[in-house]
Amino acid sequence: MTLPRRSHPRPLDIAHGRVDLTHGGGGRAMQQLVEELFVAAFDNEALNQRNDQAAFDVPAGRMVMTTDGYVISPLFFPGGDIGSLAVHGTVNDVAMAGAKPLSLSAGFIIEEGFPLADLKRIVDSMARASKEAGVPVVTGDTKVVEKGKGDGIFITTAGIGLVPPGVTISGDRARAGDAILVSGTMGDHGVAVMSQRESLGFESAILSDSAALHTLVAEMVAAIPDIHVLRDPTRGGLAATLNEIAAQAGIGMALKETAIPIKAEVRGACELLGLDPLYVANEGKLICICAPEHAEQLLAIMRAHPLGKDAAQIGVCREDAHHFVQMETAMGGNRVVDWLAGEQLPRIC
């Protein structure tokens, strides 16, 4: 886009500059940051109106809305960064209702002293992720807090989406007898982030799976509008998400350990770190619960999509007054796959 006229005598010194308190102060400095960094990167019709809100028409139908805060440390990790994550995570939360994501908002809380170069890298990555997903960032906000009152940058995004007619996806719709599917390998994101934490000395080739899943979901709901549950196993991993659904639906689950796809590198890293991959976060995977007669078709659709090629059925739902998620281990014994107690990995998303 082109600015109507040059309103600031000197452009931002992206290479060497840092965010200071004036960038959040509401004056010219803030306007310059917004124009040269955010508006330039996100560039879309609604945002370019430069109002305090984005105005747009919505089609009739059932809408969903979601919001998510991103506080990940480190900001840059193998396979992504806080910017792309803030787009993918919120797009996925919209998509897990079977909805088509329409637009996003973005709020930035930046710590004084944060390098402009890092900010630009994050914003560019965010803009790229939003363009690839076809979901524009239509409105935003920037705040700067004093040094020591934040940790670099926190981002909050909200998203809205439109649910296709006939689709009613909800955690309480899981029924005894339903099949439990996952779209791919578990634990990649958490392990990729942990491998970057400075106190961990190992280099790993594991990339975060951070990705926007709405195109995969669109194909799934187009074929089977009656999918019962979709959810992305982020914080707390597969284990926490399945327990949430079991509690919500008032059912139990029976998993088979040998059926759960986990990359060998992820299992290796988890061994070293004393983590259980079932509890490690994912950012580009989904859990799908459906009637047993739909399982094969949904698996075939997922496996044909680049983001679902390792899809697998990992278990079934069943009656259980205790709502236990149980798993037959590779040894042939049984165990509970429980809620996570405490915090296995802080600040993973």
Place this chain on the structure above:
Amino acid sequence: MKYIDEYRDGELAKGIARTIAAEADPARSYHLMEFCGGHTHAISRYGLEDILPPNVRMVHGPGCPVCVLPIGRIDAAIWLAKQPGVILCTYGDMMRVPGSKRISLLKAKAEGCDIRMVWSTMDALKLAQANPDKNVVFFAIGFETTTPPTAVALKQAQALDLKNFFVFCNHVLTPSAIAQILDSPEVRTLGTVKLDGFIGPAHVSTIIGSAPYEYFAEEYQRPVVIAGFEPLDVLQAVLMLVRQVNEGRFQVENEFARAVTRDGNAKAKALVAEVFELRKSFEWRGLGLVPYSALRIKQPFAAFDAERKWEVPQDSVADNKACECGAILRGVKRPTDCKLFGTICTPENPMGSCMVSAEGACAAHWTYGRFRDSKAEA
């Protein structure tokens, strides 16, 4: 995954389980104590109880370093964290253990104490170097496996002439704890606790070797099999113990020959001997005061000893009256025998230490095995 999958082969496991069932004498029972929390965790996580015959019973032992630390020592660590200018570093599991008045390190941190979770002693050393104006205290816990890294940190601190690095030493010893259990009235005179053999912890023995167990295998006439932490290791050790019991033998056998030798790691042992000496006695949760069961820092390294630098409180604090951690750690009771288990004591809200660490008997049973209790109810 190489070197892991070989020890998690489900078909092999079922084969060993069948052999155990075939060789175990149906006319008798086998009560085998896995000393180490790592084994407790493996048994629960892989559901091994389901594939063992009903007359082979695993009794969980006290080998969880987080679990055996008495409340007084946790209070002392919190006291240290509250001293001006102190950064207290510890391994993650310690953060949630409640001290007296239900204050944990995690809560003390939320109240403003500078408490950091570290992955190794070297992280604590680096923290001391990076914060010369602070006193960095490493809250050292653990059995023989974690002692050498603490010794290395102390040696390095000395070499670097650090003035702001301290260790609050709580390292404890495995053989003395096993001896204490075997000396307990429940085992020795009352006979209320049946213990037919022990699975010894492999990682401890990579350091101390298998020789330290020979004395009490002989003295107490109980077989010991030192075993790794993979499910096949545990099953193989159970089979070896069943065979020893059947044959009336009580020897120290080594299932973990891939890493354990009779004499252990001479270098690590020498390092530990250079830096640490025995305490006359040390309080263990569940076992009480156990003579010569823990280490303290030797005089040449006194400058790094938190207990010499500060007047660290040495109070002994009693457990919650209803909490059965003590009896559970001795194998006298099972987690489900405790009134608090699963009612007000859960991993989210632990009352006793056995519910905190993933290696604690209560946490392992609650997290992985409680579906069996609901079956029993039904």
